[in-house]
Amino acid sequence: MTESTPEQAATHITVHGTAPYDVVVGRGIVATLPTVLGERVNKVLIVHPPTLGAAAGRLRELLLETYSEVLLAEVPDAESAKRVEVAAFCWQILGQADFTRTDAIIGFGGGSVTDLAGFVAATWLRGVKLVQIPTTVLGMVDAAVGGKTGINTAEGKNLVGAFYAPAAVLADLNNLATLSPNEIRAGFAEVVKCGFIAEPEILDIVERDVDLAIDPTSDEFRRVIELSIGVKARVVSEDFTEQGQREILNYGHTLGHAIEHAERYQWRHGAAISVGMMFAAELGRLAGNLDDAAVDRHRAILELLTLPVEYPAGRWPGLLSAMQRDKKARAGMLRFIVLDRIGKPAVLAGPDETLLFTAYQAIAS
Incomplete structure (x- = not known):
């Protein structure tokens, strides 16, 4: 770079x-x-x-x-x-x-x-x-x-x-320049995703002053955009066809894509991925690695961006079915990217459905 x-x-x-x-x-x-x-x-x-x-x-x-x-x-x-x-x-x-x-x-x-x-x-x-x-x-x-x-x-x-x-x-x-604040905030779901999986500086900038961070004319905005692109560029350079490391870019996307499908794509992508990341954080905590402070930080940052962190409780069966059809499932086995800690992603393959349901209950409205 x-x-x-x-x-x-x-x-x-x-x-x-x-x-x-x-x-x-x-x-x-x-x-x-x-x-x-x-x-x-x-x-x-x-x-x-x-x-x-x-x-x-x-x-x-x-x-x-x-x-x-x-x-x-x-x-x-x-x-x-x-x-x-x-x-x-x-x-x-x-x-x-x-x-x-x-x-x-x-x-x-x-x-x-x-x-x-x-x-x-x-x-x-x-x-x-x-x-x-x-x-x-x-x-x-x-x-x-x-x-x-x-x-x-x-x-x-x-x-x-x-x-x-x-x-x-x-x-x-x-x-x-002509994007609405809501459109920019929705796009920032993918920006902070890069912060969670690889570049915590992005999270620091958003927490320090969210209004500056999402202002397209600011130096802070340009910095987080460049950091985010840098994350994706490094990962894609090593794994163009998603055979290994590139999978970490799917943080929040397994549930997020299921929500998009359930909403017939009427939800913004960033809104769905925001809920998906909150679910992944709860799943990481239940899997025994991610600490409470990191989960709370997810919620605080996403709420700073006025992104959703909950989804209706009764929708779980349909979401689970959609996730099982997702292209990220392999041989019928669900795979989730979770965090051992902020900046250290890992793959959780084939988790028990009870564990998934418990994580979902933590974000259910």
């Missing part, structure tokens, strides 16, 4: 592996997109949600100065984008425009849009150039960074997908 100066210089965080790429953090860095795409590209497709139509149009005008054809694919916002029908719509555009392997796709939006764009790029002609431009906190620190792409099915979230590395990720902090 190359540190930036305190002013306007960009920070480059490299994700290593068979296809290394940089996550670039800064302000106004979208202007470097033609340099990132390079000269071999001829046609570009920008995948974006309706809320970014005007911004996508401006991005198109920028690229038309360099490339012969720049198309826009407006897709639904949030999880509604991650459907096979939407992917097929994008494939149709690519086919009608005769996109070749030397052309490129831009994912311009939140995590759902970058997941979709990545999946389309991975599957069209078995792989075309991809650049992700995340426009949400969640997208910057999580969805756009690790090369995991996918769409949802009626059976669950992200069950169809591919591991596919982008050419670059441009995390332009200026794109966050």
Whole structure:
């Protein structure tokens, strides 16, 4: 990781592996997109949600100065984008425009849009150039960074997908200027997750002054974003296809994904993961390793961010069924990431259902 100066210089965080790429953090860095795409590209497709139509149009005008054809694919916002029908719509555009392997796709939006764009790029002609431009906190620190792409099915979230590395990720902090405080706080679930599993400095910054921490114009905000991306970059560099260490990034996600499914994806991802992390903390305590103070710290930090830490008591049977279908289960055995202590994650495989139910009761409303 190359540190930036305190002013306007960009920070480059490299994700290593068979296809290394940089996550670039800064302000106004979208202007470097033609340099990132390079000269071999001829046609570009920008995948974006309706809320970014005007911004996508401006991005198109920028690229038309360099490339012969720049198309826009407006897709639904949030999880509604991650459907096979939407992917097929994008494939149709690519086919009608005769996109070749030397052309490129831009994912311009939140995590759902970058997941979709990545999946389309991975599957069209078995792989075309991809650049992700995340426009949400969640997208910057999580969805756009690790090369995991996918769409949802009626059976669950992200069950169809591919591991596919982008050419670059441009995390332009200026794109966050119009986000609502609630959207930023929801995205911070993934930020503090990185604090719990690997970078306690993130937790210290949030506890010291939560308003500064979530202010996109502050130095504190940029610091926690860079720390979070650094966590993901290090883990993904060592385990791109989630065969081992990358599993720690699922902290809070096993129950969190089940909640999203139960709520028909009407809950924000961060809200569901917040409840999932609280459950994982209680599970870690019951498993005998995580102390009371660390569990209490989870609750205090998530409540500082006004994120939920409870879920209705009567929903457990449906959640358990959804978790058993989750792609993180192996041979029917549930696996949870828990903490031995803050900054030290571990895998809890095949826990007794009584233990799971007891942990759930601790967060049940």
